[in-house]
Amino acid sequence: SQTIHQWPATLVQPVGSPLSLECTVEGTSNPNLYWYRQAAGRGLQLLFYSVGIGQISSEVPQNLSASRPQDRQFILSSKKLLLSDSGFYLCAWSVLDSLIYEQYFGPGTRLTVT
Amino acid sequence: AQSVTQLGSHVSVSEGALVLLRCNYSSSVPPYLFWYVQYPNQGLQLLLKYTSAATLVKGINGFEAEFKKSETSFHLTKPSAHMSDAAEYFCAGLQGAQKLVFGQGTRLTINP
DSSP: OOEEEEEOSEEEEOTTOOEEEEEEEESOSSOEEEEEEEOTTSOEEEEEEEEETTEEEEOSOSSEEEEEEETTEEEEEESSOOGGGOEEEEEEEEEEETTEEEEEEOOOEEEEEO | OOEEEEEOSEEEEETTSOEEEEEEEEOSSSOOEEEEEEOTTSOEEEEEEEOSSOSEEEOGGGOEEEEEGGGTEEEEEESSOOGGGOEEEEEEEEETTTEEEEOOOEEEEEEO
16 A cells, blocks of 8 residues: 655754755655645645656745655755745645546644744 | 635534535536545545546545535535544645645534
């Protein structure tokens, strides 16, 4: 069966520090991968998605970036964190299921920028 | 472009009462719609999905949703609420092949 891992589970970082969040998927090949952010009291916002190694689509201009160095690995990064980067970051994967790409979510990373 | 609106950011019901969480969509045809549940500090779990087959969709944990094209709605219901149903619920629509567009979420509270 497929599983998705995210780490770390929680992170507290000062403003201006770098960020690296990692997501890995097991049990599937060539998945589509996604990064979402959930700010306090708000819905989920799609940040990036990837349909293959090295292929990244950005949805929202910001100081975050994403990379996909391996088929089942997706990394979210920042060179300098802002206070507004605080939130709950969710990674998701999908493969074609019948007619559509059904997305499955990881456990999330709680990021607090101080 | 697809948009999803959830009516009511917070819904409170008594244990054993009917749960009704509202979702309206606007999209091109056909819409693919989902309901997810999120427990505190956890990821999202798929409850059910509509993919243009049956208009009444049954999901996990006793939840179901009915797709009504005339009302552009996909409301989530459960006949009898349980304390374990307390969570945040998100309605989402698929935009294109890759992108999920989420509603703002509805926090469900169950009163003993």
